[in-house]
Amino acid sequence: MKISIWSDIRCPFCYIGKKKFETALERFAHKDNVIVEWKSFELDPDLKTQPHIGTIAYYADVKGMGRQSAEQLFGNATQMAKEVGLDFHIENAVTANSLNAHRLIHFAKTKGYEEVMGEALLSAYLIEGKNIDDITYLADLAGAIGMDKEETTKMLVSDEYTYHVRQDQMEAKNIGVNGVPFFVLNNKYGISGAQSPEAFLQVIEKAWNEYEKENPTLEITKGDSCDLDGNCN
Template structure:
């Protein structure tokens, strides 16, 4: 059964939601039959990368908040993150457009490293205060998860995987997704936001049971065979 997750690297609830979903999946008795695929989403496609301003100031300017209120909101999500074992350093987060990071993720996905890329990007942005729109940063992250440095460099210097990112975003719009994280299980059930573990567990159970029932049973006609023990 497939679980598709739309997220953006700069979304604080996406990293928290990732941890809560992982906790639910770890306890799921059929986790070996669940395939997880990460999808791209941009909360602010027009964001301009600017390491010289704080994320608090950026949010205050864009949303019309006071600087103090922006700090309060970021302190709130920092506390939520701590509850699932994550360390957020929001005061040091680098304001960065995420489109290039999403292209990087699609490169990693092509090599079976999509999950590792998501984790590396989230940690880089929220914990390590790295610029995820910077080529050298992405190359370093890619090498750390097993990608080839030259392949990453070549990818980032072109528009490779840009169409894949746009396709994910368009697909989200078709599904009516307006915010992330958004989890779609077996293309039937959606979970919006960093829900409690129990919500993920219940939805996993429901989606898997229906998926499992719909799989056609194999009709077997017996005949002469050889077994792994060598008996024929």
Template sequence: MAGRGVHRGVKVEIWSDVVCPWCHIGKRRFEAALARFPHRDAVDVRWRAFELDPGARSAPAGEPVRPTDYAERLARKYGTSVPGAQQMIDTMTQQAAAEGLDFRFDRAVRANTFDAHQVIHLAGERGLQDAVEERLLTAYFSEGEAVGDREVLVRLAAEAGLDADEVRAALADQRHAGAVRADEAEASALGISGVPFFVVDRRYGVNGAQPAEALLQVLERAWADRAPLIPVAGGGDGAACGPDGCTV
């Protein structure tokens, strides 16, 4: 006879890019949902890599930024006018402010984010992924930091708690490049074409920076739908080790 089932927690994977404004807004909304979720301590959050512009050229730290740079880049990317792009920027800035974020697109430095995603993977191994993700988003959107510059990345990662020498070495040998590419391949396989994209327990997909209430509903549904692990081997308790020792 099988024993009593053991319920697992909820896993949330968030495909994101550190130069994606809706990703920062979506992060705040997800945090608000998580704060209201009674079982938040049982939620495992993982940040996954997605490059909005894989061919982007990073500007070096210290390169002057014109206030219109971001609007012009956005206009070229989406095939719209500069005034139309500026209207999009104004809307995103207002949405960000409603979530307590201070977006300064006039300071934004163009960046290739492949190395930033490698740093985020390293942070995941050190239990600091959320802190590093937050630091890089804030650095790009509020502080005008060149997050495509390796030495800037080293400094920002260290500010979030990582060891600077380890970050520098990891970037030098590109040790997390394969993990970033794997995230991107997985996004493609899952049909993810835009970010943020939240995947909950590999059963539910949430596209975009949805309101906190909508994200909370998904967490609650995932919690209610958790499948227990059903022990099926043997007829009784097998030999095992626990916090208090091992059976003999």
């Protein structure tokens, strides 16, 4: 069974939702039969990277939310993060476009590093206050998790994987996703937001029950045969 998850590196609730979903999946009896696919979603595709402007100031002033409302929003997110073992420092987060970070995740997927890269980028933005649009930093991060730094730099200075990001976002638009995190299970069930592990698990189990009915396990009666390794019995 496949579970597709749309998220943005800049979204604190995406990191919180990721942790709650992972907790639920660990409790699921058939977790080894679940394929998790991460999808790109840019909350603000036209955002101009401005490392000298903090995220809270950006939402308060540029987005017109007001300082008190912005601090309250991210304060609530920080408190929620603590409940799942995350120590957010959103007050240190900088205003940065997330396209390059999403491109890097797609590139990392081709190298088998999709999950660890996604986790590293979320931590970089929401905990460490790094500029996730800085190519030098992103290449260093790739090197730190085991990817080839020079190869990563070459990819980042091109426009490779931009199409993949746009395709993910078009798919999200086609199914009506207008906020993240958003989870789609077995192409039938959608979950919006950072739900509780219990809520996630309930839907995972419901989707699995339908998946099993549509994809029944083949019952095999064994007899004399030979396998691909040339063993006969």
